[in-house]
Structures are given as C-alpha cells and as structure tokens.
Amino acid sequence: MMSFKEYIFGLIAFLIVVLVPSVAQASVTHVNMGEADQIDVHKDWEVAFNEGVRIVESSITDANIVVKDNEGNNVDIPDPYVKEDGRVIVVPAPEEGYKGGHTYKLYVGKTIAFESGKEMEDRYMKTFQTEWEILDPPSPGDDIVSYGTVTSDTLNIRQYPGEEADSVGSFKEGDRVDIYGFDGYWAKILYNGEPAYVHKTYMKLRAMTGGVLQDQIIIIDPGHGDGDPGATANGGQEKEINLDVSKRIHERLKEMGANSIMTREDDSFLALSERVEFADENFYDMFVSIHTNALPGSSANGTETFCHGGKASNQEEGCLLAEKIHEQIVAKTKINDRGVKVSTPGTWNDFHVIRNTTTPSVLVELGFLTHSADAEKLLSDHYRDLYADAVAEGIKNYYLAEIK
Numbered sequence: 001m002m003s004f005k006e007y008i009f010g011l012i013a014f015l016i017v018v019l020v021p022s023v024a025q026a027s028v029t030h031v032n033m034g035e036a037d038q039i040d041v042h043k044d045w046e047v048a049f050n051e052g053v054r055i056v057e058s059s060i061t062d063a064n065i066v067v068k069d070n071e072g073n074n075v076d077i078p079d080p081y082v083k084e085d086g087r088v089i090v091v092p093a094p095e096e097g098y099k100g101g102h103t104y105k106l107y108v109g110k111t112i113a114f115e116s117g118k119e120m121e122d123r124y125m126k127t128f129q130t131e132w133e134i135l136d137p138p139s140p141g142d143d144i145v146s147y148g149t150v151t152s153d154t155l156n157i158r159q160y161p162g163e164e165a166d167s168v169g170s171f172k173e174g175d176r177v178d179i180y181g182f183d184g185y186w187a188k189i190l191y192n193g194e195p196a197y198v199h200k201t202y203m204k205l206r207a208m209t210g211g212v213l214q215d216q217i218i219i220i221d222p223g224h225g226d227g228d229p230g231a232t233a234n235g236g237q238e239k240e241i242n243l244d245v246s247k248r249i250h251e252r253l254k255e256m257g258a259n260s261i262m263t264r265e266d267d268s269f270l271a272l273s274e275r276v277e278f279a280d281e282n283f284y285d286m287f288v289s290i291h292t293n294a295l296p297g298s299s300a301n302g303t304e305t306f307c308h309g310g311k312a313s314n315q316e317e318g319c320l321l322a323e324k325i326h327e328q329i330v331a332k333t334k335i336n337d338r339g340v341k342v343s344t345p346g347t348w349n350d351f352h353v354i355r356n357t358t359t360p361s362v363l364v365e366l367g368f369l370t371h372s373a374d375a376e377k378l379l380s381d382h383y384r385d386l387y388a389d390a391v392a393e394g395i396k397n398y399y400l401a402e403i404k
C-alpha cells in the first residue's frame with residue numbers, strides 16, 4: 001500500500017531553470033556543470049549553448065543526451081528537443097518524475113552538431129540529487145504527522161506496538177510509510193485500512209511540517225567528563241572541548257527544529273553503557289558522540305569520523321552520516337582530513353557507543369589536542385563555532401540524502 005509508484009506528482013509546476021548559461025560552443029574548453037541538490041522530481045533541464053549557435057536537432061540522439069541513475073542505468077526520459085531560439089536543448093523529466101532523494105547524472109555528448117559545422121570540444125556532465133518526493137498535504141481528517149523511508153531489507157508490520165505482536169505484513173527497503181503518531185519506538189500506520197505499527201529505528205523519518213530536522217530525536221554525546229578528562233595537552237582538556245562543542249551543536253540543532261538531547265550538560269561522568277541506555281530511554285533517532293584525539297610524542301593531526309562496521313542495524317546509514325558530517329568539518333575548519341573510518345569489532349576502534357546504538361551513529365574526533373596547530377583550533381571560540389556549524393550541517397545533509 002505504500003509503494004513509491006502510488007504517489008502521484010501530478011500538480012507540481014515545471015520549474016524550468018537554465019542549467020548553465022552558455023555551457024558549450026566550438027573550441028570552448030571543458031566547463032564543469034557542477035552539482036545541484038534538492039532538485040524538483042519533475043525538473044526539465046535546459047542545456048544552453050552560446051549565443052548565435054544553432055543546434056542541428058536531428059543530431060540529438062539517445063546516445064548524446066543521457067540521464068543515468070546512481071547504479072549507472074539509463075533513465076527513460078521523453079525525447080529531448082531544441083527550443084525555438086535554436087541554442088537550448090530541453091531535457092524533459094521522466095513522465096512520472098525522477099525518484100525522490102536520488103542522485104542522477106546528466107550527460108551531454110560531444111556529437112551534437114551545429115549548423116555552423118563547429119564541434120563541441122568536450123562532453124559535459126552534471127550531477128544532481130532530487131528532493132524527496134512531495135506528498136500531497138494531508139487532507140482534513142487525515143492525521144499524518146510524519147513519513148518514513150524504510151532503511152532495512154525488510155520491516156515487519158505489527159498488529160500492536162511491540163516485538164511480540166503478530167506480524168501482519170512487511171515493507172521492504174525504500175518503501176514509503178505514512179505515520180499517524182509515535183508510541184516510543186513504534187510508529188502508528190494504516191495497513192490495509194487497519195491501524196498497525198512498525199519500529200521507527202529502521203526508517204529514515206521526515207515530519208510533515210518544518211525542515212528535515214524537525215522533531216528528529218538526536219542524541220549529542222560529549223565524551224568523557226568529571227574525573228575522566230580524556231586527552232590533556234597544550235593547555236586543554238578533552239572533556240571541556242567535547243562539552244563546549246556539543247553545546248554549540250545542540251543549540252544549532254534545536255534552532256533547526258530537531259529534538260536534540262545531550263547525554264551530559266555539565267562536567268559530569270557517564271559510563272559508556274549509561275550513554276547508550278540514556279539514548280534508548282529517549283527513543284532516539286540518531287547518536288553523535290563528540291571526542292578529541294591525542295597521540296603524545298607524535299605529529300599526528302587532523303579530524304576523523306567513525307561509523308561502526310559491526311552493528312546489527314543501520315550500519316550503512318551510520319557511515320553515510322559519518323561521510324556527511326566529516327565532509328563538512330573538513331570544508332569548514334580546513335583541518336587535516338584523516339577520512340571516515342569504519343570501526344572493526346575487537347580492535348582499538350570498536351567504540352562501545354557506536355557499536356551498541358541501533359540508530360545511525362557516529363563518533364567524531366574533532367582534532368588532535370597533542371598537535372599544536374590542531375590544539376589552537378580546538379581551543380578557539382571561532383573554530384568551535386565552525387565545528388558546530390559543520391556537524392549540524394552534516395546531520396542535515398544526511399537527512400536530505402538518499403537511502404543507500
């Protein structure tokens with residue numbers, strides 16, 4: 001009942017936006033058409049060539065104007081055509097629109113001909129990511145509060161909220177589910193017209209109103225605390241840096257509509273298991289642990305973000321979250337990029353808080369307190385703001401991204 005195809009995109013106006021003015025002409029060098037996200041699923045792209053150029057329409061084929069999905073399959077689109085002025089090729093969206101929250105590539109091959117006889121010097125490619133498909137707003141009497149996209153292979157539909165309840169059916173990865181309310185971890189849905197329940201941990205949720213972070217229960221976990229200072233070097237203490245940066249992340253997430261909750265709000269100590277239990281008590285949707293690195297007597301420096309490779313659930317989602325946060329930290333703080341790392345069970349990086357959390361979860365190492373240049377950033381008010389901006393932006397980008 002909730003399959004993708006059932007959602008009709010009917011009344012969305014076509015937004016015709018010029019792709020890139022003057023992308024190509026004979027003897028131009030390569031122009032990067034760049035990337036775009038949050039694209040309307042019904043968008044018709046316009047590929048504009050230079051003023052005065054006239055395209056030979058018959059040279060347009062399904063080989064030189066191609067849209068591919070992220071698995072490399074060609075997308076079935078209506079025939080592209082040349083606009084009246086002769087210099088713009090319109091690439092229509094698929095009849096039923098692109099899939100929401102997916103990445104596509106539009107290729108413009110160099111075999112397009114022009115009346116002047118000139119040739120394109122290079123082919124062009126544009127990557128774009130579509131916005132999640134827009135649901136018709138709930139009609140009066142409808143009480144949909146949220147919708148979810150299933151992130152696990154299968155998701156059991158239960159008669160009552162609880163693992164012990166009979167399963168009455170199942171959804172599969174990518175299915176869209178309308179949600180009428182939450183009871184702890186259980187999302188209330190309608191299945192064959194009857195109330196039923198699914199576990200929300202296996203869906204990426206989005207509220208019907210507000211931005212993508214609206215009502216997301218995000219646990220921000222400042223590592224260490226009290227008698228456990230964590231790393232100590234260059235006049236700083238890890239527990240203080242973690243807490244201060246976490247508070248700043250917390251404020252930003254709240255401003256963006258999220259239900260952000262911190263495992264500790266002061267210089268107190270929680271055991272690792274208590275942090276996970278705390279998240280569980282709050283029926284969390286996401287877990288982000290903030291740490292600061294140290295390696296005394298070495299020149300190690302930079303930031304790294306861990307997701308866990310040995311989790312029972314949401315492993316891929318956790319790594320997608322790690323990617324999104326990490327790329328923002330590197331971009332905003334310009335700190336050395338040590339990459340996203342996948343924790344291996346039984347090794348030094350088998351971190352308890354990301355192994356034992358069922359939701360997407362990550363552990364961020366902001367930088368090395370033992371490295372003087374990193375420490376300068378970690379102890380700077382300005383850079384702490386940049387770190388917080390980066391983590392909040394990364395979380396937002398995770399929610400905007402497609403289901404892997």
Ligand SMILES: [Zn+2]
Nearest residue numbers: 223230291292
């Ligand atoms: Zn730490």
